[in-house]
Amino acid sequence: MDSEKLLIIGCGDLGRRLAQFSAERSVAITGMRRRIQNAPACATIRYVRGDYTRLTDLKAVISEGYERVLLCPTPSERSDHGYRQGYVQLCQNLVRAYDDLPAPKRVILVSSTSVYGQTDGSWVNETSLTQPQRFSGQRLLEAEEVLRHSGLPVVVARPAGLYGPGRERLITRVLDGAVRASGAFTNRMHIDDAARALDHLLYEVAEPAAIYLLSDGQAPTQGEVVHWLAGQLGAPEPTTEEPDSLNKRVDNRRLLATGFEFIYRSFQAGFTTVIQR
Numbered sequence: 001m002d003s004e005k006l007l008i009i010g011c012g013d014l015g016r017r018l019a020q021f022s023a024e025r026s027v028a029i030t031g032m033r034r035r036i037q038n039a040p041a042c043a044t045i046r047y048v049r050g051d052y053t054r055l056t057d058l059k060a061v062i063s064e065g066y067e068r069v070l071l072c073p074t075p076s077e078r079s080d081h082g083y084r085q086g087y088v089q090l091c092q093n094l095v096r097a098y099d100d101l102p103a104p105k106r107v108i109l110v111s112s113t114s115v116y117g118q119t120d121g122s123w124v125n126e127t128s129l130t131q132p133q134r135f136s137g138q139r140l141l142e143a144e145e146v147l148r149h150s151g152l153p154v155v156v157a158r159p160a161g162l163y164g165p166g167r168e169r170l171i172t173r174v175l176d177g178a179v180r181a182s183g184a185f186t187n188r189m190h191i192d193d194a195a196r197a198l199d200h201l202l203y204e205v206a207e208p209a210a211i212y213l214l215s216d217g218q219a220p221t222q223g224e225v226v227h228w229l230a231g232q233l234g235a236p237e238p239t240t241e242e243p244d245s246l247n248k249r250v251d252n253r254r255l256l257a258t259g260f261e262f263i264y265r266s267f268q269a270g271f272t273t274v275i276q277r
Helices: 013-021 055-062 080-100 135-148 169-175 191-203 222-233 253-257 267-276
Strands: 004-009 027-033 045-049 068-071 106-110 154-159 161-163 188-190 211-214
Touching: 004 013, 004 055, 013 027, 013 045, 013 191, 027 055, 055 080, 068 080, 068 191, 080 135, 106 135, 106 191, 135 154, 154 191, 161 191, 161 267, 169 222, 169 267, 188 191, 188 267, 191 211, 211 253, 222 267
Parallel strands: 004 027, 004 068, 027 045, 068 106, 106 154, 154 211, 161 188
Antiparallel strands: none
8 A cells, every 4th residue: 555645834843753753654754845954854754845835836746646734834034924924825825726636635734822812811722712912823813714714624733832852942041040930821732742643633533623722731820830940950030020911721622532642741741851851
């Protein structure tokens, strides 16, 4: 039997980790990137160069035929234009590219929990009101809508803040004494668990829902996290400040109901491995 083909559009660190967790599957993985000279090394990924904001580039790659497509885009710049180009334009191009091509079995868009603008510390789930306060969440929601009305078999994955090896900014800020503690709730997921969850949604869930929230479900306050990190690192105790406007807790029960199992069920477990490395 021929291998199934998976296309990862915007294949960076998250895509590389997914490929590693998918190594035991009979899957041929192609990673599309704007630049491949600095692509993360992975023996199971065939990298191809292409700008997914250009329809011709995207269609040339998609025309090779893929059963499953994972969209892991990044904005070209941290601005409204960058997010519109990186997410909305990509999704528009994807829909147009499939106008005269057979649809894949599954398309997953990696979005974000930033589409929620709740400020009252309430729990949010896949059916909660989405009213993003910032341009990043607004453009992500717009990209989701493009795919939702496309007729393609789309699943939207909305991860909370990803951390892990290579994503150690909070640890650095704690060590530098540059972080403040607040009572706002925070939501996280270790990047290895996020990659495993995407693999799970791509292959293990026969009839997926339209949206899944990816978070460890713990939702500690920001103060709890940074005080714990300071204790583990022997760093100065952070000073306290009032929480900013965004304040929510992410419910992961829909993901758990699919049978997904975490490696890191808490920020303590996940950050411990990062500190030890």
